[in-house]
Amino acid sequence: MTSYGPPTLALERGEGVRVWDVDGRQYLDLISGIAVNSLGHNHPRLVKAIAEQAAKLIHVSNLYGIPPQIQLAEALTRHSCADKVFFCNSGAESIEGALKIARLYAKKNGHPERHGYVSMKNSFHGRTLAALTATGQHKYHQGFEPMMPGFAYADFNNLASVEAALTPETCAIICEPIQGEGGIIPASSEFLAGLRALCDKRDLTLIFDEVQTGMGRTGHAFGYQHSGVEPDVFCLAKGLGGGVPIGATLARGKHADVLTPGTHASTFGGNPLASAAALVVCEELFERHLLEHVCETGAHLGEALNRLVGQHKLAVEARGRGLMWGLVIERACPEMTALLLKRGVLGNVTAGNVIRIAPPLVITKDECDEAVEAIGDALTELASA
Numbered sequence: 528m529t530s531y532g533p534p535t536l537a538l539e540r541g542e543g544v545r546v547w548d549v550d551g552r553q554y555l556d557l558i559s560g561i562a563v564n565s566l567g568h569n570h571p572r573l574v575k576a577i578a579e580q581a582a583k584l585i586h587v588s589n590l591y592g593i594p595p596q597i598q599l600a601e602a603l604t605r606h607s608c609a610d611k612v613f614f615c616n617s618g619a620e621s622i623e624g625a626l627k628i629a630r631l632y633a634k635k636n637g638h639p640e641r642h643g644y645v646s647m648k649n650s651f652h653g654r655t656l657a658a659l660t661a662t663g664q665h666k667y668h669q670g671f672e673p674m675m676p677g678f679a680y681a682d683f684n685n686l687a688s689v690e691a692a693l694t695p696e697t698c699a700i701i702c703e704p705i706q707g708e709g710g711i712i713p714a715s716s717e718f719l720a721g722l723r724a725l726c727d728k729r730d731l732t733l734i735f736d737e738v739q740t741g742m743g744r745t746g747h748a749f750g751y752q753h754s755g756v757e758p759d760v761f762c763l764a765k766g767l768g769g770g771v772p773i774g775a776t777l778a779r780g781k782h783a784d785v786l787t788p789g790t791h792a793s794t795f796g797g798n799p800l801a802s803a804a805a806l807v808v809c810e811e812l813f814e815r816h817l818l819e820h821v822c823e824t825g826a827h828l829g830e831a832l833n834r835l836v837g838q839h840k841l842a843v844e845a846r847g848r849g850l851m852w853g854l855v856i857e858r859a860c861p862e863m864t865a866l867l868l869k870r871g872v873l874g875n876v877t878a879g880n881v882i883r884i885a886p887p888l889v890i891t892k893d894e895c896d897e898a899v900e901a902i903g904d905a906l907t908e909l910a911s912a
Contacts, residue, residue: 535868541568544890546873554868557898558875559887562707562739562851565766565808566817567887573769573807580803588794589614595802602809606748608757609777613786614797617774618738618764619653622701624776624791625760626657629699629732631785632759636730641698643677645689649878651708652701652736661701664709684714686721693725699732700725704750707739710878711846711853716754723756732782735761738774739851742766743812743888746822746849753848766888769808773801817888825849827892828884831899841906850890854882854902862912866905872898874905 536548544567546554559565566573580595587593600612613624626644633641646652648663659667660675668674677696682688683706693700700722706712726733735758740750744766747753751761759782764774774796778785795801811817825848832845832854844855856863859879867874875883882902886894 535865543567543569544887544894552871554871554873555886555894555898555901556873557867557884557886558873559885560770561765561875562744562885563765563768564770565742565744565888566769566811567889568770570769570807570889572811573804576803576807577771577800580800584799586795586798586800589792589796593797593799593802595799595806596797599797599802599805599809602806602813603763603775603777606809606813607761607777608751608779609761609783610779611777611783613776613778613791613793614802615764615774615776615793616772616795616801617653618736618762619655619658620793620796621738621762621764621774621776622652622658622661622736623655625701625734625762626661626699627791628760628776628778628782628785629734631790632732632782633698635785636781638698638730640696641731643679643694643696644699644701645679645681645692645697646701647683647689647703647706648680649683649706649709649712650701650703650736651706652703653738683709683712684718686718686725689722690725693729693731697729697731699734701734701736703736704740704753705745705848705851707851707883708877710855710881711851711883713846713848714754716756719751719754719756723758726759732760733758737761738764739885742808743818743821744849744851744885745847746818746825748812748818750848767808768801768804771801771804773797773805821849821888824890824892824895825852828852828895828899831895832884835899835903835906839903839906839910841910847884850884850886850888852884853877854884856880856882856906856909860909863905863909866908867901870901870904872901872905874902 650663652661679692
């Protein structure tokens with residue numbers, strides 16, 4: 528089915544931050560499968576773990592204990608505010624789990640009337656129907672109306688707008704620490720703290736969508752840690768498995784106890800193969816100093832992008848954290864993807880005029896410089912067109 532446009536090239540292998548197409552041409556990968564290949568391509572420890580686990584046990588279902596899954600849950604809770612984890616297979620699934628937890632929490636705490644949600648305009652939370660409804664961009668809703676009832680949309684980074692959107696039927700507020708598809712727009716610490724205060728005052732569930740910002744992408748293990756504001760529930764996927772599909776919904780305190788047998792399930796979630804892969808990602812982040820590398824390399828990349836803003840008339844602003852950056856261009860620039868491809872770079876444009884830069888977390892400073900030089904050259908060609 529043609530849910531994606533026709534591909535511009537076919538890739539057959541990768542190594543580190545490089546990939547090669549079927550004709551042998553090499554590319555620098557700045558999108559890492561849309562913030563997925565956190566350890567790059569063909570990472571030796573990841574490949575070894577997948578091969579070894581595949582030789583032992585790939586899938587058994589969650590009717591049985593899965594040792595790698597237990598180890599993974601321990602690693603994630605040890606390095607976050609969460610007490611428990613529900614494993615699934617994708618970002619949209621993790622969002623669905625969070626939305627269900629919020630409704631169950633309200634009902635189990637004396638508020639059966641609370642079933643609605645407030646999400647942010649310009650947000651993106653997934654393609655399944657509830658996650659799509661939570662997405663605050665009408666262009667993604669077109670063709671699927673009527674959307675699910677009970678969702679309201681507030682202005683991002685505007686606490687008064689969020690408060691105005693709350694009703695007696697609201698059970699949760701959902702927000703991305705950095706809006707990804709919306710154009711790489713960070714939430715302010717003050718805004719996130721305000722959301723926390725609103726939820727505490729009204730006993731609402733605060734959900735953070737960390738599908739893009741989680742697993743070291745921003746330089747902290749999880750995006751919320753930049754602000755110090757802890758959610759009740761947060762969602763992971765993308766970089767969690769280093770390229771192997773896996774998602775997770777994490778919760779703390781009373782929210783961690785609302786799911787009981789029969790309330791939610793996943794056949795494949797946290798299977799042995801995916802859990803073994805995600806364990807390697809955790810080890811690299813938390814035990815082998817990858818987080819420190821992301822902070823250092825991300826700062827270098829941010830400085831280089833800000834210099835480009837000062838040097839190039841089309842570049843308006845660089846914004847982001849760690850290795851999640853957006854370069855804002857003064858006008859819509861869909862052709863930038865092709866211009867970068869011509870220079871041997873896999874790039875991506877989001878929100879119409881923002882070049883999204885989310886390379887593998889193992890990228891070096893020299894490779895960042897190479898990327899920024901290619902972006903600058905492509906902008907020069909764009910300006911002369």
